[in-house]
Amino acid sequence: MEMIKNALGRMVPTEVNGRAVKPYAGAFADMVSGRRKAAPSIPRCFPGRINKVTNGLDQALDKLPLRDGMCISFHHHLRNGDYIVNMVVENLARRGFKDLVLAPTALFPVHDKLIPYIESGVISHIEGSMNGDVGRACSYGKMKKTATLRSHGGRVRAVQDGDLHIDIAFIGASAADCYGNANGVAGKSACGPLSYSNVDSLYADYSVIITDNLVPFPCIPWSIQGGNVNYVVTVDSIGDPAQIVSGTTKLTKSPTQLLIAEYAARFVEEIGYIKEGLSFQAGAGGISLAFNVYLAEMMKKKGVTASFAHGGGNSVLVKMLEEGSLKYICEGQCFDLDAVRSLRENNNHVESTLSISYNYHAKGCIAHMLDIGVLGATEIDLDFNVNVNTHSDGLLLHGTGGFPDVAAGSDVTIITAPSFRKRIPIIREKVTTVTCPGELIDVVVTERGICINPRRQDLIDKTKNSKLPIKSIEELMEDVYKITGVPEKVELDDQIVAVMEWRDGSVLDVIRKVKI
Amino acid sequence: MSFNIVDQAVSGKADKSDVLVSCCKKEPGYGVKITVKSSVKAFYAKHIESLAAKSAEELSVKDMLIEIEDNGALDFVILARLEAALHKTGYGAGKNISGEICRDYFKPEFSRLRRSRLYIPGNNPDLIINAGLFGADSLILDLEDSVAPEQKFDTRYIVRNILTCKNNFLGSSERIVRINPLSCEYGREDLEMIVPALPDTILIPKCETADDIIEVEKIVKKIEHENNIESKILFMPLIETAKGVINAYDIARASERSVALCFGAEDFTRDIGCERTRDGRETFSARCSVVYAAKAAGIEAIDTVFSDIEDSEGLRKSTVEAQSLGFCGKGLIHPGQIKIVHEVFAPTDEQIRYANKVMQAIEEAKSRGAGVIALGSKMIDAPVVERAKKTLELAKKMGIETAKKEVR
Known part of the structure; x- marks a missing residue:
């Protein structure tokens, strides 16, 4: 395999599974002029009452042109409650198909059941995102081919640009009609938006809705539209409601997480961003949620209103929306039932497709309109490069999510993380894997110090007289090493098990096999 | 220390930031064998093994299987657990294997x-390692009520090591250790282990008579002398029984080392046989008594803990009340409570403004050579000046800008 050094100095391959790829050249460096988007084949439809409902999954699969090596896609709106991925893969395995390319937007522990199919070659590799034990299996070299990891925006781009052709999209829906219109806000398995599957329904050769709640035509709202759907499969249950979303997101009690969140919010205040029309995105982790709470308090005190919050909806944001300190929530997923309810009932809480939210090969995306992005990390290095996918021992345990898209788009990108986790320091000389280049990271906030990227002299100037514990990233690394000791270097195998794609499709880094 | 030497002993647990060390004596000729399991094995297994080997060598351990199950413990924790487990099997009594004692803090x-x-809680390394980050005025490393009897022995090693560690895990907070009462079997052993590790202050629980303090002081003095400790370790008696309340003044005066009397409502209400309620009427008189006793003895009084960490409004109310009764602080169990308490005890802008006015009036009167000082229609007498000075001093201590609060 030919290897080439990319703009971050990482050695990356020039082809992945036979497909030529370019080395990463810079966060916004790719030249796409002259290229055109991929397009689905032309279907046709006739007037009349069409019923796309099949007699179970088997009949739908009987009708579909199944083949070895085809690419099947899924969304992760049902999170750890999802029954769909396992159900479809088990059926295809029973039918003897192999070398399938799995293109999920994310996987959860419930999908650990896929590991035997990865080991037996039913699944040749994953394109998209993986975590937990499936990621571990990938790290140990159990996948036949090289996996490709993409951000949410990167996945949409890959589908639209033709790098990832989906043969069949399987789309779980908590409500659907016989025509294939579907949403995720109604029914016993309600999960919120179905936005992750929007691009799949538009670009896949075939789309199949799988629902446990068939409603009379038309199913409104229609997150997925019947014009893009071939078949509708009804099943008893698409997922375990208790695992799909939590009731109400509980705020963390961890004093350290609260402190980090408070530092981040105070930083935002000190650089003058607690202002009318603020826009922000913070994830659903303990620190991010607490950050939202502190932010809301500060905005209330100052009497200002945020224009919109982007990203995963949760009860904290819903409360802000209902109390009037936030005008809109634009989201791609829901983290709790409060968010699902709000999305269903509140006109100022809207579903946003991944293309609208994150796509770099578009005429604009919401992430590029953000003032503040707050994100987590497993490692950060002295160049501010961030790793969210692998641990320091090289194991691939986390998905990328929208991280690179939010970091690229936000005016101020803040990483929040404890300075060490179970003795393992977070700030390192070099990250194990680059998920996001340091040029897009502005601030790192830990409980033992806040580091501003030297590229952001404006932020350094604004916080010159701050009482916050601001220090250089080198200083913080040394401080933490004094506590934890310097960890031993981990030797990885030469074999590449996955490539990390940048938003534009270039290769940012590789993930190597972990020695068992 | 008094305990039975055993052939097999454990210390610690495999919780986050902790480690379980098991020691098992073996037949002669076995040598020292060390096994390490760890959630951070890839990075620290060799280090942990060498730490154990060095400790065993230092204590001249013979024929022992040392099994270590680590979950990201820092060195001071690993050493504490190793030392405690080995001590139980008869090695290294009284010898500190964590190297030199750091006295910088x-x-x-x-x-x-x-x-x-x-x-x-003294036995919870995961909470201890970040305890100094929250800006508490005082941190109490607890050996008493939050530690189960079978953990008392092990906990002392953790608390001793955190106090003597080169890394400053406790920030700029006052370092207090709550020992067990001398009336039980643990109190004296607590002092023997903790005093040489130099806490700033010892919180003495269940104080009922002046003798309780005098007895502690006698032991502390002796240990200080043996260890060439020059500065005096301070005391903080904790009053938590009816008898203690009745004798509070004598307790407060019993030692010149005592800096404040603390009140403990949980044990007090149990002692007098009533329920502890939210508005605390049952402890009102006792709390007042503790304040008067402390003030009469020239020291401060600190109120009981507020134990509902979810109820921030309740905490605020309780703190406002404590302040109004004459207490200078509250006991807390979660770092999230600190901010509210500090807010309540901070002088208000109004108080600072008035204090500035008083001080200005004095200056003006002085420059005019006037004997009688008036502010508006009010006479300014000595207590008013004293209070103004105190307000400004307090504000300064708390880092509150006083000059900005202009005289209007």
């Missing part, structure tokens, strides 16, 4: 802010 101050007094 020992700063006993008689008079300092003690608004927030945060309890940290």
Whole structure:
């Protein structure tokens, strides 16, 4: 395999599974002029009452042109409650198909059941995102081919640009009609938006809705539209409601997480961003949620209103929306039932497709309109490069999510993380894997110090007289090493098990096999 | 220390930031064998093994299987657990294997802010390592009520190591250790282990008579002398029984090392046989008594803990009340409570403005050579001036800008 050094100095391959790829050249460096988007084949439809409902999954699969090596896609709106991925893969395995390319937007522990199919070659590799034990299996070299990891925006781009052709999209829906219109806000398995599957329904050769709640035509709202759907499969249950979303997101009690969140919010205040029309995105982790709470308090005190919050909806944001300190929530997923309810009932809480939210090969995306992005990390290095996918021992345990898209788009990108986790320091000389280049990271906030990227002299100037514990990233690394000791270097195998794609499709880094 | 030497002993647990060390004596000729399991094995297994080997060598351990199950413990924790487990099997009595004792952070101050007094269970390394980050005025490393009897022995090693560690895990907070009462079997052993590790202050629980303090002082003095400790370790008697309340004044005066009397409502209500209620009427008189006793003896009084960490409004109310009764601080069990308590004890802008006016009036009167000082229609007498000075001093201590609060 030919290897080439990319703009971050990482050695990356020039082809992945036979497909030529370019080395990463810079966060916004790719030249796409002259290229055109991929397009689905032309279907046709006739007037009349069409019923796309099949007699179970088997009949739908009987009708579909199944083949070895085809690419099947899924969304992760049902999170750890999802029954769909396992159900479809088990059926295809029973039918003897192999070398399938799995293109999920994310996987959860419930999908650990896929590991035997990865080991037996039913699944040749994953394109998209993986975590937990499936990621571990990938790290140990159990996948036949090289996996490709993409951000949410990167996945949409890959589908639209033709790098990832989906043969069949399987789309779980908590409500659907016989025509294939579907949403995720109604029914016993309600999960919120179905936005992750929007691009799949538009670009896949075939789309199949799988629902446990068939409603009379038309199913409104229609997150997925019947014009893009071939078949509708009804099943008893698409997922375990208790695992799909939590009731109400509980705020963390961890004093350290609260402190980090408070530092981040105070930083935002000190650089003058607690202002009318603020826009922000913070994830659903303990620190991010607490950050939202502190932010809301500060905005209330100052009497200002945020224009919109982007990203995963949760009860904290819903409360802000209902109390009037936030005008809109634009989201791609829901983290709790409060968010699902709000999305269903509140006109100022809207579903946003991944293309609208994150796509770099578009005429604009919401992430590029953000003032503040707050994100987590497993490692950060002295160049501010961030790793969210692998641990320091090289194991691939986390998905990328929208991280690179939010970091690229936000005016101020803040990483929040404890300075060490179970003795393992977070700030390192070099990250194990680059998920996001340091040029897009502005601030790192830990409980033992806040580091501003030297590229952001404006932020350094604004916080010159701050009482916050601001220090250089080198200083913080040394401080933490004094506590934890310097960890031993981990030797990885030469074999590449996955490539990390940048938003534009270039290769940012590789993930190597972990020695068992 | 009094305990039975055993052939097999454990210390610690495999919780986050902790380690379980098991020692098992073997037949002669076995040598020392060390096994390490760890959630951070890839990075620290060799280090942990060498730490154990060095400890065994230092204590001349013979024929022992040392099994280590680590979950990201820092060195001071690993050493504490190793030392405790080995000690139980008869090795290294009294010898500190964690190397030199760091005395850099020992700063006993008689008079300092003690608004927030945060309890940290002494046997919980995961809470201890970040305890110094929250800006509590005082941190109490607890050996008493939050530690189960079978953990008392092991906990002392953790608390001793955190106090003597080169890394400053406790920040600029006052370093307090709550020992067990001398009336039980643990109190004396606590002092023997903790005093040489130099806490700023010792919190003495269940104080009922002056003798309780005098007895502690006698032991502390002896240990200080043996260890060539020059600065005096301070005391903080904790009053938590009816008898203690009745004898509070004598307790407060029993030692010149005592900096404040603390009140403990949980044990007190149990002692007098009533329920502890939210508005605390049942402890009102006792709390007042403790304040009067402390003030009469020339020291401060600190109120009981507020134990509902979810109820921030309740905490605010309770702190406002404590302040109004004459207490200078509250006991806390979660770092999230600190901010509210500090807010309550901070002088208000109005108070600072008035204090500035008073001080200005005095200056003006002085420059005019006037004997009688008036502010508006009010006479300014000595107590008013004293209070104004105190307000400004307190504000300064708390880092509140006083000059900005202009005289209007």
